[in-house]
Amino acid sequence: MGRLDEIIVKLSELFEAYANDEAAKKKSLDKDELQAMLKNEVDIEKFDGIITMETIEEIFDKMDKNGDDELQLNEFCRTMCKLAVIYYRKKNKGAKK
Numbered sequence: 257m258g259r260l261d262e263i264i265v266k267l268s269e270l271f272e273a274y275a276n277d278e279a280a281k282k283k284s285l286d287k288d289e290l291q292a293m294l295k296n297e298v299d300i301e302k303f304d305g306i307i308t309m310e311t312i313e314e315i316f317d318k319m320d321k322n323g324d325d326e327l328q329l330n331e332f333c334r335t336m337c338k339l340a341v342i343y344y345r346k347k348n349k350g351a352k353k
């Protein structure tokens with residue numbers, strides 16, 4: 257499996273695994289579910305000073321475009337991309353020519 261294949265499949269699986277929705281037709285992640293996911297699936301120390309729980313908290317509100325306090329699949333995927341952007345920028349900061 258290619259590296260990108262893996263990311264696509266994993267994102268989909270993660271959403272599926274954590275976005276429990278009892279009543280709703282469509283699965284979505286509330287803050288607790290997102291936090292549980294990050295706690296179990298992210299080595300936050302690895303991202304020390306780059307991505308923190310506070311960053312994630314902030315992003316949640318920005319990414320919840322329809323304002324229902326839940327991340328739908330599309331919002332979740334955008335959130336993960338946003339984290340990748342933050343990671344990339346912070347990692348490459350100071351590496352300016």
Ligand SMILES: [Ca+2]
Nearest residue numbers: 275276284286
């Ligand atoms: Ca849910």
Ligand SMILES: [Ca+2]
Nearest residue numbers: 320324326328
């Ligand atoms: Ca939402």
